[in-house]
Amino acid sequence: MKKGDHLFLVDGSGYIFRAYHALPPLTRKSDGLPVGAVSGFCNMLWKLLRDARNTDVGIVPTHFAVIFDYSSKTFRNELFTEYKANRTAPPDDLIPQFGLIRQATRAFDLPCIEKEGFEADDLIATYCRLACEAGGDTTIISSDKDLMQLVGPSVQMYDPMKDKQIGIAEVIEKWGVPPEKMIDLQALTGDSIDNVPGVPGIGPKTAAQLLEEFGDLDTLLARAGEIKQNKRRETILANAANARISRELVKLRNDVPLEEGLESLQLHPANGPRLISYLKAMEFTSLMRRVAETTGTDASAVEAGTVTVDGFESAHGPDLDVAPKAAGATTDTPAQDGKTPALLARRRAEAAAAQKLDTSAYRTVSEAQALEDLVAEAYATGVVGLDIQMTSIDPMLAEITGIALGTGAGQASYIPVGHKAQASDLLSDGATPGQMRAADVLAALQPLLSDRSVLKVGHNLKNEWLLLSRHGITLEAFDDVMLMSYVLDAGSGAHTLDALADRWLKHSALTIKELLGSGRTGIGFDRLPLERATAAAGEQADMALRLWAVLKPRLVAQGLVSIYERLERPLIPALARMESRGISIDRQMLSRLSGELAQKAGALEDDIYKAAGGPFTIGSPKQLGDILFGTLGLPGGAKTKTGQWSTSAQVLEELAAEGHDLPRKIVDWRQLTKLKSTYTDALPGYVHPETRRVHTSYSLASTSTGRLSSTEPNLQNIPIRTAEGRKIRTAFVAEDGNKLISADYSQIELRILAHVADIPQLKAAFANGDDIHAITASEMFGVPVEGMPREVRSRAKAINFGIVYGISAFGLANQLSIPREEAGAYIKRYFERFPGIRDYMDTTKAFCREHGYVETIFGRRAHYPDIRASNPSIRANSERAAINAPIQGSAADIIRRAMVRMDDALVAAGLPDVRMLLQVHDELIFEAREEDVEAAMPVIRTVMENAAMPAIALSVPLQVDARAAHNWDEAH
DNA sequence: ATAACTCCGTA
């Protein structure tokens, strides 16, 4: 063991008792063997081994051991016969689990350590000392206070059930003394369960206070006479001997002679087949599935091992230790060289493409017994496809039409609940017969949907999540194939279910259009005959499940599991909650604004017609172009790609600057009509009939960079730049007694650029809180920051933005309205002053050319297949996008992390009523009761500013500005 | 009815 290594020591015995009491009882299905604690233990080990990085530990171990008590007799009984004497025998259903847990440890291929005469705690103390001497760090997996004395600079504890780290600060917080005084504290308080006498009447608070005052136990006992409180002084004096004995009992021995040295605790890759063999024998289906996925083992090829059970009649009968009877899996060293998951992924893809999708076995479920059987089948499989058909694409408005569950390839069931008579049957509008009541179906499915041990696989499950939450059901344990595809293939190909089925299953699914028709003649899914509905909905659930089998191994093979699990999947509940909360708008104000805008636009229209010599459709660029550049003979500028004269704002502005009247009026008219049609007229139409609020929908998978997008309505493009536009923002308001809080990252993309390109001047400027554009201008033009002309700073600002967008001389020239040569000179100058930026751009382009994608600082990928295009213009487009994506995408990842943590952080801060409502790329908008606002703002800022941690320690600080007001305009 | 195009609102 060496410096940088990290040893995990699991307190196995401690865990057994804790898990037994904390976790719900669980028995092996086939024979009723109690296995709750074993299951908890296995899940915990797997989590620590596979993704300790994703727990509060945040570290991947290099060494690992599980430590057990050998027996209840130890050297402490010689010191004090009554030690642990009043321990009662463990409960009957816990007894068989002791042996099973040791077997589990061996199945995990981990050292299982115990020693006669010593407690597990002594062994842990000894390994801690050895690791410390070797320069390594240690994490003790336990929350037992008896072990807290070991905590120090290189030793921490971790509570796996609460996902909480315990370091020096946490010990002090909990007990009021630092770890090295824990022994003295426990000597004073004693422990009734272990029969450690201590001093009667002294609890942790008093003990901490005494130790604070006297320093340590010996000093306290020597100077006990000085204690003012009579009773306390007397009991301490009378129990001094007990305190000293107690100290010996609680003090851990760190000199236990060990058979296994640190080197034998070195962690090696999981033995997939061996572990699966054990898990199969224990019938831990869902963990087995996860292990199989991750290690690239075909679980069906591994036979269940045998487990020995003491003190319990097992149907599996007695046998030796766990051992796979057949190592039928692909390899014994899965995941070791990275080839196996890739192989598995490829094999799965081939199998999926080869297997024809057969819908003939789909069933329609219309009675309680069949539904019950279906639920039982789902539990047995452990993973099901899920698709809910709704009456609207908007889950805030939709009712349930039917629910499809896929239980295996070609196996799906559809439970119709909301089908109505067919459209052709105009006379009856009643419900189709053969359907259960929605409420009964939901009640029957609720346990399954909320059960963490059964994985629900669907496509774009945010809608399902939101709909179910409206019915009081929390969807737990789900995977979303759309998000998996997005993580794997953002930038190359669509992520719709149809597209994925086409790509991976070589199956062309029925499109909505084919199924329901469209437009006037189209019907709703609820008008479909049950037979066709079953085929269509079953197919969706079936496809989702099959796609999962293809995409999950690909995630593993490409090392993208963490992105998916940290940055994508948890956003489903987070966004669903935001969408369902919605935001309040002032409809009166919008209607008043509409009137004003109409009046102003109308006045302009008259002027425009006069100047043009007659009425025409101002909104038609074609007609407008004809009039401006034909009839009126103004000098035309740019052309559009179809050869028309461009009438863009930029062209019109230039004409206006030359003294022409009409173009200015057109620009103004366009602005007014844009605001009216897109915002003041459209927004009220989105107010929900019941909540009276506007509920946007966020799309998680529609950008190439990782940003979200917002639709129906798009609340990410509400005006702000012009005074006229800002009025629209003031119509976004808080409820009475509440305020809106807007918190936005300041210059997050430039900060990320400074970090990834490692630019000393920019990093220093951000660290000092300087004006970044002024610093840039100063570097480039040699002008001092003090008294810098506005014009100089704003040029530098445009260049900074340009850099983030993958600058070109052409683009910068356009932006600044300067000749291209001048823009080119600026860029050259910029690269001279900041050579790191050019390096970043060159290496990013080269990386993208080599791999076909670029990565954010967290490892999210964005693909640019055109990066190798022979057409220079297409290639250059991809290059700029590739330069921008890591920056824009990293910023998107950071705010995603903040959003994932936000609700919990607010609850933990005692602010459960503060609601996150909107995200606008670098801004989050909340609604809070007025009395909560002051407390909420620092919590929000802290979560946002620390969102990159602990995964990435940015070399530049993040800064968040937060403001509260009654409306969005004033809050921003 | 749908698609393409142009324009413009945001970060």
Add this chain to the structure above:
DNA sequence: GTACGGAGTTATT
């Protein structure tokens, strides 16, 4: 120069 979504017009189906 990056990333989006939506409205309106026009041409096509």
